[in-house]
Amino acid sequence: MPIHTESRIHRPPLAAQAAWFALALLVAWGLMRLVPALQSPDENSHLLRADMIAHGQWTLRKDEPDEVGNQGGYVDRNFQAFVQSMRKIAGHERDPKASARELMEQAAQQRWAHQDMFVNAAGTGYYAPFIYLPHALGLRMARALDLSMRASYELTRLAVAATALVLMAWAWRLFTPNLLVRALLLMPMAMFQVISPTIDGLSIASAVLLAALFSARCGAPRGEPNRLQECALYACTFLLVTSRTNLAPLLLLPLWLLVRRFSASHLLAWVALCVACAGWTLYGLASTADSRLVRNHGTLEILAIYLQDPLGFARLVRDTLMDSQTGYFYAYSFVGMMGWLDAAVTKEEMKTIWCCLALALAVTLGSTRYLWRDAAARALLLFVGLASSALVFLALAISWNDHPVAIISGVQGRYFIVPALLAATALGPMGRAASPAGRVVAHGLTAVFALGSLYIMATTLSERYGLLRLL
Template sequence: AKDRRSAMTPAGLAKLWAGLALLFGTVFVFTIPPFQSPDEPNHFLRAWQISEGVWLPEKGDNRLGGTVPASLVQLCDSFAYLKMDYEARLALPQLETARRLALSGHQRVFADFPNTAIYAPTAYLPQAAGIGLCRLAGAGPLAMLYGARFANLIVWILLVWRALLLMPFLRPLMAALALLPASLVIAASANADVITNGLCWWLIASFLAGAGKYHLQIAAFILACLNKLIVLPIGLFPFSLNIKRAGRNLLPAVLLLVAGFAAALFWGQFARAAFIPYDHYAPAYRDAQTLNEGVDPARQLARVATHPFEFTGIALRSAARALPSVAAHIVGKFGWEKNYLHPVWLALLGLCLAALVSTESPLIRPFQRAAAGGIVAVYVFLFALTMYALWCPVGATEVTNFQGRYFTPILPLTMLAVANGRLAAKAKVIRICAATVLILGNLAIIAAIMQRYYW
């Protein structure tokens, strides 16, 4: 059946989105220089570790990471000069040298990747599969990075494509969110959040569709909670959808939430035990890691427990200050640094989203929309708490590291909470304009990537 306000069938929309996502995503896989996505060197090393069947990180001598081929570390280091140096450019001869670098399977070294070592291995299954296939083909380390990126992209596309087919409404808005330049840039990296983002989008669409495939929902939710503990509140959403039904229909929702909680608790305990803060990390290596001085999660959380209102105020003020940059991150950011699309493009993309939000009302009750908004608020609070514990010195007066990519899992719930039909009469024109701007926006970010790294 066709969408009531669109001339395109759900399958047609999903295919069109998937085609555009594959086109632009593949361009991003190969045009963004190696390791110029946030924390990509450490994500790559952790994915390699898992591709060898080593699911748990190595910890010893106050270091956290793993033993990997020396050529992998050499590859990561050879592109480090690009990070945070806006004048640095990638020379094609250097890329050719990296391509010729052979895998030193027998020469191995210990590599530090403390910030990604605490991620569950399930967050790296696509990347590890891509690396493993490249290794079987006899490819070198650089090809393995591209293999990890491309595998991540394919998994993201498949999950979002399926979510678009399941969504009973707001499909064009979801497709637009998934086609944002920043969404595709992060999906085309080796980042651990890509599969989690896709799983959360599929779960939300599946809940709304009432698909009834409870075993798949529970399995997906377990994976998502293992990968990212703070997505647990998403498991509350089915309760709002089933609250008017017979009590027996709540059993799958209860099982899903309990399973997700158990998964989050299980990996959370491991991550807590494995984490080494900056002050306790090996002094000879800690300054090169993504760790901040003065961080102590246990002491920080104890402080929050004794000063909950103080922390709530800090979190609210920090979120308000970070809101403009978070919005820009969600729409049009790439790379490690503050690389954004031109403000005109950010504004155009933002206006398109705002217009699309007003083209259709979600076919759910007001209290269900309120539940979606409440879950978003809880997620943001848990994110702030996590960053405060793992990233900020004890007693800090601000929560830092608010980045838009961290909020991708809850974008579908956000659209459910704010969508309305005020511009429904102009939906067709708005959607055509939005599609045009999104395509041009992706072309613009390709040009921005070339200008930043090559020209």
């Protein structure tokens, strides 16, 4: 039975959404004032990869013809120097004498050299270049305007954050997220990634949009095609799968829509999507060589070992989760270990955030009217979220670990944010509008959680970096 227009979720006026978007962008800009450049994990490699793309290098290449695999590319010399200088205040091995304020002031005096040098960015070789387009556009504009390194970084950071917010605004326009989804997006860790020019913020925003598109298409009448939404759904799926290998189960979402509304053109589109995603993934695995890792086996060799012994891999995941410190680290880094894991909220704040997430889960479950016609779509979203979480361990096991190992290292809590958003979407309303009272409760709790999370985030970042007065 199709869901009719009058039963769909309430949509606020476009002008109101534009005002909320402007407010969100303003808040994001304010939070950026608290964080110096390149303070998100692996942000240095991501921005170097983006500068390569801005130079027209869409894939990594070799520095010497006899190298084993692709490891890097050419970037501006001064940009590379700027990236390296900001590592002095990043991570637990940072230089205690280095000052974030002084480094940013120095960056304001340094401009583009317009001379290139080869740098290693092998860790980004597994990601398709398309998710870096906002970064590359920002850097290309900055170089054309001959801005300082600091101004170039700020322009790029703002461009990436604005792109993420545009995607989330579109998602909200299509399908109002439930309270649990909002709470996950308002966690300090999620907001920190959105304001950082890595690929995490764009992945989070793309996942929210994909979930909204899937929900909207599931609720649309069978005879109501929408080419824009369908193309956007395929594009989001491709973007996420080729930038986060563990999200390969997302390919099941367009398959489900294909089964519900079968046509030859949709079948060809889904097959092409699968071939494109698989082709890039295999290319990245086969062509990328990370010289930072000294291993006895290559990535494809380790993958073959685990595929031949799935029970052995399951035991490895079990041992990893049962490690005395692993679970606590995942919970902590899921909600609030910002910076290079060196700008963490307090333990009390971490527990408070988890309590808020539990409250959001309870309210979402309690206020949702579950209908039989939604069961299959909900089950699929839940399965995709759980499967993507499990594949996080496989992705890190083959790309960041040798074989054999006692536990899988390199997994961080933030890797589970996107799977959690997908699962959270399945737990809330998927077709009918919330009652007026329900909307009031959801909006009220969202506002309280947002204010609390912003306060925690602002105080933590201000204390860590001391840039509150840096304009």
